[in-house]
Structure formats: C-alpha cells, structure tokens
C-alpha cells in the first residue's frame with residue numbers, strides 16, 4: 717500500500733515587505749488595531765499612532781524594506797510586523813492582525829517571516845516588549861520561541877512590560 721504524503725498546509729496569508737501602494741492601507745490597519753487596544757493607556761497609543769502614520773512607515777521601508785512586513789488575504793491587508801535594525805539586533809516594534817482575521821495563525825506566520833529576515837539584516841537576534849496583561853501576544857510570542865528575559869514595572873508611559881528575545885538557532889549560542 718502506498719501512503720500519500722501529507723498535504724502541505726495552506727499558508728494563512730501571503731506575507732512580504734509592504735509595497736509603496738500598500739502604505740496608506742497599512743497605516744489605517746495599524747490605527748484600527750492599536751486604537752481599541754485596552755492594554756495601552758491613551759498617551760502610549762497617541763505616541764505609537766504618531767510614529768506609525770503613512771509618512772513614518774514610508775521612512776521605515778525606505779531605510780530597510782524588511783522593516784515593514786504585511787500579511788495579505790487576496791488584496792486585503794490583514795496583518796503587519798514592524799521592526800527596526802538596532803546595533804546588530806532587530807527590535808520588533810509592533811505586530812498585529814486585523815480583528816476579524818485573528819486565530820488563523822497570521823500572528824505566528826508574521827513572527828516566522830520576521831525571523832527569516834534576521835540574517836540578511838546583519839542581526840543575530842530579535843527583541844521586543846509586550847504589556848504584561850497582553851495574553852494573546854504572550855501566547856503567540858512563546859509559541860514562536862521567544863523567551864521572556866525581564867519584567868519592567870512602571871516603565872514606558874508608566875506601564876508594566878515584559879521584555880522578550882528570540883534567536884534564529886533557538887539558543888543564543890554563537
């Protein structure tokens with residue numbers, strides 16, 4: 717009896733660097749994801765939304781196309797992963813999925829795509845923060861192999877954060 721190979725699972729979305737024509741839609745998606753988030757206070761959200769308007773995103777992509785990844789479902793943007801090179805590390809600034817597309821593996825796929833950009837960007841690790849109450853983010857980061865390295869209390873905008881790190885080889889050994 718011959719056994720059929722298991723079918724390759726459908727990727728949850730088409731992920732790649734944001735194209736110039738997608739930047740306005742991306743800024744709108746980031747606003748739609750960040751604005752209603754209960755985990756951040758008003759000051760924090762205002763500051764983040766100012767950083768990641770269309771002009772801010774255009775500057776990031778011009779400097780480093782891998783800094784702004786988007787997930788597409790057909791022509792529609794359903795997720796994003798924004799990061800920046802920082803002295804041989806990559807700081808993951810934000811990742812998010814449109815509210816009606818969550819739970820389909822898009823967040824996990826964005827983190828995996830970010831990981832694949834790391835060697836080409838001359839970096840050896842990714843690091844990021846998350847609000848300590850953000851259970852969805854914590855779950856996805858842990859599943860992607862991020863390790864929690866610190867808790868910062870009363871930190872950015874007076875709120876509590878976890879710091880996380882991730883290495884391409886999983887260990888940090890060089």
Ligand SMILES: CC(C)(COP(=O)(O)OP(=O)(O)OC[C@H]1O[C@@H](n2cnc3c(N)ncnc32)[C@H](O)[C@@H]1OP(=O)(O)O)[C@@H](O)C(=O)NCCC(=O)NCCS
Pocket residue numbers: 749753810811812813814817818819820821822823824825845846847850851852853855856
């Ligand atoms: C965090 C976020 C990006 C995850 O995106 P996603 O596309 O839903 O992610 P995935 O489908 O890959 O994984 C979803 C996971 O969320 C977790 N999750 C969802 N709701 C949860 C809850 N209430 N409690 C704990 N975990 C939860 C589950 O572990 C789930 O994994 P599973 O499918 O194995 O059960 C999304 O929730 C989001 O955009 N949140 C708002 C923005 C944000 O907080 N970004 C992170 C800033 S650090």
